[in-house]
Amino acid sequence: EAQVTQNPRYLITVTGKKLTVTCSQNMNHEYMSWYRQDPGLGLRQIYYSMNVEVTDKGDVPEGYKVSRKEKRNFPLILESPSPNQTSLYFCASSSGAGAYYGYTFGSGTRLTVV
Amino acid sequence: KQEVTQIPAALSVPEGENLVLNCSFTDSAIYNLQWFRQDPGKGLTSLLLIQSSQREQTSGRLNASLDKSSGRSTLYIAASQPGDSATYLCAVRPGNAGKSTFGDGTTLTVKP
Numbered sequence: 001e002a003q004v005t006q007n008p009r010y011l012i013t014v015t016g017k018k019l020t021v022t023c024s025q026n027m028n029h030e031y032m033s034w035y036r037q038d039p040g041l042g043l044r045q046i047y048y049s050m051n052v053e054v055t056d057k058g059d060v061p062e063g064y065k066v067s068r069k070e071k072r073n074f075p076l077i078l079e080s081p082s083p084n085q086t087s088l089y090f091c092a093s094s095s096g097a098g099a100y101y102g103y104t105f106g107s108g109t110r111l112t113v114v
Numbered sequence: 115k116q117e118v119t120q121i122p123a124a125l126s127v128p129e130g131e132n133l134v135l136n137c138s139f140t141d142s143a144i145y146n147l148q149w150f151r152q153d154p155g156k157g158l159t160s161l162l163l164i165q166s167s168q169r170e171q172t173s174g175r176l177n178a179s180l181d182k183s184s185g186r187s188t189l190y191i192a193a194s195q196p197g198d199s200a201t202y203l204c205a206v207r208p209g210n211a212g213k214s215t216f217g218d219g220t221t222l223t224v225k226p
Contacts, residue, residue: 033214043203043216090157102148102163103205103214107156 002027006091006106013081013113021076021109023091031094031101032074033058034066036087037108043090049074081113116141118206120217127194128225135189135220137204142182145207149178149189152201152219161202162189194224 004025013019025032033048035058045058049068063085065077074093078085091106117140127133137147146165150158162171162178164187170179177190187204203219 035216042218043205045214088155092158100146100165102146102160103158104160105150105158110155 002104004091004093004104004106006089006109009107009109011109011111013111015082015113016080019078019081019111021078021089021091021111023074023076023106024072025074025091025093025104026072027093027095027104028071029093029095029104030071031096032068033092033094033103034064034074034076035090035092036060037090038087046076046089081111083113085111086113087111116206116208116215118204118215118217120202120204120220122220123218124221124223126223126225129194129196131194131224132190132192133194133222135191135202135222137187137189137217139185139187139206139215141206141208142185143208144182147178147180147187148205148207149176149187150203150205152203154201158203191222194222196224196226198222199224 007022030051034046035043037043044060046064047066049055055066089109092103094103095101119138121136148163149161152158164171164180175192180187201219201221205214205216207214
């Protein structure tokens with residue numbers, strides 16, 4: 001089944017403890033992206049990647065890192081999480097950057113930083 | 115900077131009613147517009163994608179239209195059902211294929 005898989009689904013952590021949220025897609029998509037969703041603020045893009053080793057900042061990149069060493073994986077790294085990073089996170093992928101292609105989203109990761 | 119607005123923020127209708135959800139955007143230089151459905155606490159499920167060269171797309175009881183020149187898209191839901199209750203979001207993919215922009219969504223409640 002074609003899908004985007006995020007892990008973990010739920011995570012509670014303490015301030016300052018480094019964590020990684022994994023994202024993997026099995027559709028050979030070039031384009032991958034991370035979003036966070038907060039009440040009243042909607043979906044905001046954190047980082048995106050047009051292809052392997054090509055990443056760029058979205059609207060809210062502060063406090064996050066990403067890497068794209070393989071086409072299928074696009075992990076989101078929080079080096080020193082803070083409570084304001086408590087949010088619902090989504091990974092998405094797309095076959096390309098043209099008009100024909102839409103996004104496929106993962107099921108989300110609910111992160112709580114205490 | 116692209117801005118995407120969805121009005122109304124919330125909508126409640128009786129079962130069986132036909133309804134229209136609206137999405138407007140400020141920059142008409144787009145590759146495509148995609149409509150999603152999101153159930154509470156869940157991921158986004160793609161409903162319809164309209165390429166910039168297209169006027170509309172249909173899937174079952176759903177019909178989405180796009181008017182690029184006026185910066186508007188509508189999602190028409192026919193014969194609404196309680197199972198249609200969810201938040202509906204639109205997303206605009208820019209011509210430079212970089213950052214996409216999402217609307218804040220319309221939360222639909224269909225009452226039995």
